[in-house]
Amino acid sequence: MGSFNKVLLMGNLTRDPELRVTQGGMSICKFSVATSRQSKAADGTAREETVFIDVDAFGKQAEVIAKYFAKGRQIFVEGRLRLDQWENQSGEKRSKLGVVLEGFQFIGPRSDEDTSGQFAGAADAQQEAVAPAGLVEDLSRSKKSSAPRPLNIDVQMDENVPF
Numbered sequence: 001m002g003s004f005n006k007v008l009l010m011g012n013l014t015r016d017p018e019l020r021v022t023q024g025g026m027s028i029c030k031f032s033v034a035t036s037r038q039s040k041a042a043d044g045t046a047r048e049e050t051v052f053i054d055v056d057a058f059g060k061q062a063e064v065i066a067k068y069f070a071k072g073r074q075i076f077v078e079g080r081l082r083l084d085q086w087e088n089q090s091g092e093k094r095s096k097l098g099v100v101l102e103g104f105q106f107i108g109p110r111s112d113e114d115t116s117g118q119f120a121g122a123a124d125a126q127q128e129a130v131a132p133a134g135l136v137e138d139l140s141r142s143k144k145s146s147a148p149r150p151l152n153i154d155v156q157m158d159e160n161v162p163f
Contacts, residue, residue, distance in 0.1 A: 007099050009077040010107060011035035014052060019066035029062030031055055031069070033077060055079065057101040065104065074107040 017031040036050045055077055057065050069075060079099040088094055 005080045007077070007079050007081055009033055009035055009053060009055075009079075009099065011053075011075070013069055013071050013073050013075060016071050017066045017069055019062060027059055027062040027066075029057040029066045031057075031065065033075060054096070054098040055101050056082075056098060057104070061101060061104065065101075068106070076105040076107050077101055078103040 011033040014032040014034045017029045019027060019029045021027050031054075033053050033055055034050055035053065036048050038046065038048055041047050065075075077099065079101045081097060082100050083095055083097055085093065085095045
């Protein structure tokens with residue numbers, strides 16, 4: 001029997017992306033996304049559950065995210081789950097579930113800080129997004145807002161990533 005590992009997230013960055021470059025020249029960007037879910041408790045009161053998910057991006061995608069995203073900015077992420085396991089200094093086994101980014105999309109209006117034309121430059125490069133075809137457009141249309149359409153940026157995943 002086959003298996004399937006795919007994650008789709010839409011939320012806000014909880015901190016500015018952290019970009020680093022390995023000695024081999026591979027760019028790695030780490031950031032966290034907050035997603036919220038509304039529900040009703042048994043007594044009928046509304047409650048909100050927020051989940052914070054760590055995301056790792058590699059290669060050109062990492063560079064684009066570090067350049068154009070900041071804390072609070074909305075993002076749509078397509079990726080896969082990865083379990084990291086390690087032993088801490090006291091010998092205890094630890095683990096953390098995170099997402100490895102495979103594609104992303106800009107979501108929502110540009111922030112006030114983005115008036116420098118950075119996003120226009122990205123659009124002029126005639127790049128297309130690496131995201132599920134039509135999904136993000138359907139999501140943005142369903143919001144019925146006057147916000148500008150998300151920009152499409154083509155970022156190819158480097159196949160030499162070791163995990």
